[in-house]
Amino acid sequence: MLYGIDLGDMIHFWLNKARYDRIVSDVILGRCSQEDSRGWKATIVATECRAPAIIAFEHDRMLSVWRGIVYDASDEIAKPPHERSAAWKSRDVAELIGCSEVRVAFGGHYYAVSGEFGLCG
Numbered sequence: 001m002l003y004g005i006d007l008g009d010m011i012h013f014w015l016n017k018a019r020y021d022r023i024v025s026d027v028i029l030g031r032c033s034q035e036d037s038r039g040w041k042a043t044i045v046a047t048e049c050r051a052p053a054i055i056a057f058e059h060d061r062m063l064s065v066w067r068g069i070v071y072d073a074s075d076e077i078a079k080p081p082h083e084r085s086a087a088w089k090s091r092d093v094a095e096l097i098g099c100s101e102v103r104v105a106f107g108g109h110y111y112a113v114s115g116e117f118g119l120c121g
Contacts (some may be wrong), residue, residue, distance in 0.1 A: 006104050009112035012059055013069055013104075016042070020057060020110070024071050027053045046093040054093045056100075056113075067114040070097065077111055078102050 013020075023040050026032065032049035045056040045068060052073035060067040070077050076088040081099055088094060100115030 006112070009059070009067070009069075009104055010106075013106055013110065013112060016057075016069075017110075020055075020069065020071065023057075024053065024055060027055055028073075046096045048091055048093050054091065056093065056097050064117045065115070066097075066100070066117060067103075067112075070100070070111045070113045071109050072111065073109050075109060077113060078105060 019040075019042055023042060023044075026036055026040070027047055027049050028051075030049060032047060037044075043058040045058045045066065047053075047055045053071065054073070054077075055071045057069040057071075058066060059069065072078070074088060076084045077097070077100070081101065084094075084098075089098060096117050097113065097115070099117070100113040102111045102113055104112040106112070
């Protein structure tokens, strides 16, 4: 069942997918410098410019609660936080989006997520 917020996330994703794909391509190719990122035109919470690539695009935020799109080439974000691998949890990006959970899976390693910033206990 789709709720209004999920439908909004889906519309937001599809309207911005080409932009996300360009950024993902840059990250996969190692183009993550400050100069490279100037042309990205997206609010990015976190990115890791190493394989497997992870990018968190912010859509909404209120204090420590956020909503956005995550590209995760490892698809670890699709697992509940307590089931993600130790390797994934040790990445810098996990410090920010580690407590986030998937709301909608779009395929192609893209997910609509929401949650609190920080690592889960």
